[in-house]
Amino acid sequence: MSSTPNPSPIIFDFPHSTHSPHPKSSNPAFTTHKTLISCKESKSKGALEEKKKVVFVDYDNGKHQVSTHVSGLRKADIPKHYRLRVEADRFQKDWSVSEVVERLLKLNHWDDVEGLLNRWVGRFSRKNFPLLIREITQIGSLEHSVQVFRWMKNQKNYCARTDIYNMMIRLHARHNIVDQARGLFFEMQKWRCKPDAETYNALINAHGRAGQWRWAMNIMDDMLRAAIPPSRSTYNNLINACGTSGNWKEALNVCKKMTENGVGPDLVTHNIVLSAYKRGNQYSKALSYFELMKGTNIRPDTTTLNIVIYCLVKLGQNGKAIDIFNSMKEKRSECCPDVVTFTTIIHLYSVCGQIENCQTVFNTMLAEGLKPNIVSYNALIGAYASHGMDKEALSVFNEIKKNGFHPDVVSYTSLLNAYGKSGKPEKAMKVFELMRRNHCKPNLVSYNALIDAYGSKGLLTEAVEILHEMERNGVQPNIVSICTLLAACGRCGQKVKIKSVLSAAELRGIKLNTTAYNSAIGSYLCVGEYDKALSLYRAMRTKKVKPDPVTYNVLISGCCKMSKYGEALGFLDEMMDLKIPLSKEVYSSVICAYSKQASVLARSLLIVFL
Structure with missing residues (x-):
């Protein structure tokens, strides 16, 4: 030898x-x-390794693309009897693994995928199979990956491997196809592949992305029964499964169990817990958890601070949110603001009504070299729409298409809302029709915005027709739709329609909330129906729907307009008994009631004296 x-x-x-x-x-x-x-030494050792190569660099825009090239085992590496067989066949091609994947992706999934694979010389080496699956699953093409995997299992030299099944389960998890992922889990055991920690992690992740946190918990129990110790990734996936389902309490329990079992949390764990608080609308708890996180040796990253800024905005602590944003811009080496950060700040200024700052932040994002995504554009359109600035909103909408994005349902709805707020229902309807022509299906928010556009102009008939159209298209109205119609009835002075809208809500099983009662009471008072408004208010109290300052402001101001000053002061007493804080509007209405009542009393005394 x-x-x-x-x-x-x-x-x-x-x-x-x-x-x-x-x-x-x-x-x-x-x-x-x-x-x-x-x-x-094996000649094929380097063939199984990835080689990175830069394909495209754009120095002007600061972009680059890096692709990986995997050679795999070629004709010289396959067994001799196979090599002799393919050398006599001119249709057999000695492609690398990366070349095979590239050719597969050029085919439609209904084309002859198996025909192409049967021309590949590398199919005679089973070591190429995991490389091929890894390459095609990383790209994310589900249809092609499934066809390749099906073809692979029919090859004589195929040997089932756990890592191949793990990659396929992860791919199905990315596409939120849970049933097939679970089916692969059972199939691999039939092929005598023993699931490992990565298998269970992928399956837990699949159920977590689908919001099936109970399934994820059961899989964790199966993992323990199989005597496979959970890793940090296992716990992180399980915490994320609970958090994305809005079950933040269960997420905390898993985090506690993780620490008790000696697996310390890392930055990913902390970010998942913060995200769970955020999804559960527990903004104060998220900020408290962030303060505890500061006491550890784990430094927050951009994702952490993005969640904190979001929670601060939701709590109305805009000053603190701006301070964190400014500190991120100053300390770029630690946490550099990204597109999500800038988008959140745009939303902050939109809520505050500082529209000029929204555009300034957007321009700063462009100056920083960040490319806005569709959410960023939608936030800016929404800021203009909330103030009825339809021209500016249309300008941003056109920018979306110029920059290669396709407007989504939020983009169209925001532009539609901009025309509605500016009192242009006809243009709002044109946007609505444009949305449908471009195969963008309107959702409930889109219909409500269109109803509001017509209702705010007193066009009640058109608003009701839109309500009927949305039901014909399978979109069921909600309480916002009812509130919008009730407000429109008040503007039009059609008291008969108010009762019809209330009956329609009851017929559809829509329970009236405080806002709906406020709209109905205000509409009755606008048409001079004090008794019906009072009856509705009593029904509101009977059904234990808690009134708010707007309720009493509507009642007190309505009574003043109808010269019922004593009743107005009576509602003030009820408001004080319920310890509801007085707003500026309530103060103005009460002062008006007291002054009018005093003038009436003075006039009565004058008549008696004369």
Whole structure:
């Protein structure tokens, strides 16, 4: 056999024995043979490694694309009898794994995918199969990956492997296809592949993305019964499964169990817990958890601070949110603001009514070299729409298409709302029709915005027709739709329609909330129906729907307009008994009631005196 200096050869020196068929002889011509066995280095070692190469660099825009090239085992590496077979066939191609994937992606999933794979020489080496699955699953093409996997299982030299199934389960998790992911889990066991920690992690992640946190918990129990110790990724996936489902309490329990089992949380864990608080609308708890996080050796990253800024905005602590944003811009080496950060700040200024700052932040984002996404554009359109600035909103909407994005349902709805707020229902309807022509299906918010556009102009008939149209299209109205119609009835002065809208809500099983009662009471008072408004208010109290300052402001101001000053002051007493804080509007209405009542009393005394 051939001898190589590295690795060292293995030498077997057989001892002489009386039972040996070749006993030692005194004849000097007879010599003892030593067997030398050496191992050659594998030629295919480098073929299985990824080689990165830069394909495209754009220095002007600061962009680059890096692709990986995987050679795999080629014709020279496959067994000799296969090599002789393919050399005689001119249709067999010695492609690399990356070239095979590239050619597969050029095909439609209904094309002859198997025909292309059957021309690939590398199929005769089973070591190429996991490389092929890894390459095509990383790209994320589900249809092609499923077809390749099906073809692979029909090959004679295929050997089922756990890592191949893990990659397929992760791919189905990315596409939120839970049933198929679970099916692969059971299939791999039929093929005698033992699930490992990565398998369970992928399956927990699949159910977590689908919001099935109870399934994820059961899979964790199965993992423990199989005597597979959970890793940090296992716990993180399970916490994320609970958090994305809005079950933040269960997420905390898993985090506590994680610490008790000696697996310390990392930055990903902390971010998942903060996200769970955020999804559960527990903004104060998220900020408290962030303060505890500061006491650890784990430094927050951009994702952490984005969640904190979001929670501060929701709590109305805009000053603190701006301070964190400014500190991120100053300390770029630690946490650099990204598109999500800038988008949240745009929303902050929109809520505050500082529209100029919204555009300034958007321009700063562009100056920083960040490319806005569709959410950023929608936030800016929404800011303009909330103030009825339809021209500016249309300008941003056109920018979306210029920059290669496709407007989504939020983009169209925000532009529609901008025309509605500016009192242009006809243009709002044109946007609505444009949305449908571009195959963008209107949602409930879109219909409500269109109803409000017509209702705010007193066009009640058109608003009701839109309500009927949305029901015909399978979109069920909600309490916002009812509130919008009730407010429109008040503007039009059609008291008969108010009762019809209330009956329609009851017929559809829509329970009136405080806002709906406020709209209905205000509409009755606008048309002079004090008794019906009072009856509705009593029904509101009977059904234990808690009134708010707006309720009493509507009642007190309505009574003043109808010269019922005593009743207005009576509602003030009820408001004080319920310890509802007085707003500026209530103060104004009460002062008006007191002044009017005093003038009436003075006039009565004057008549008596005369």
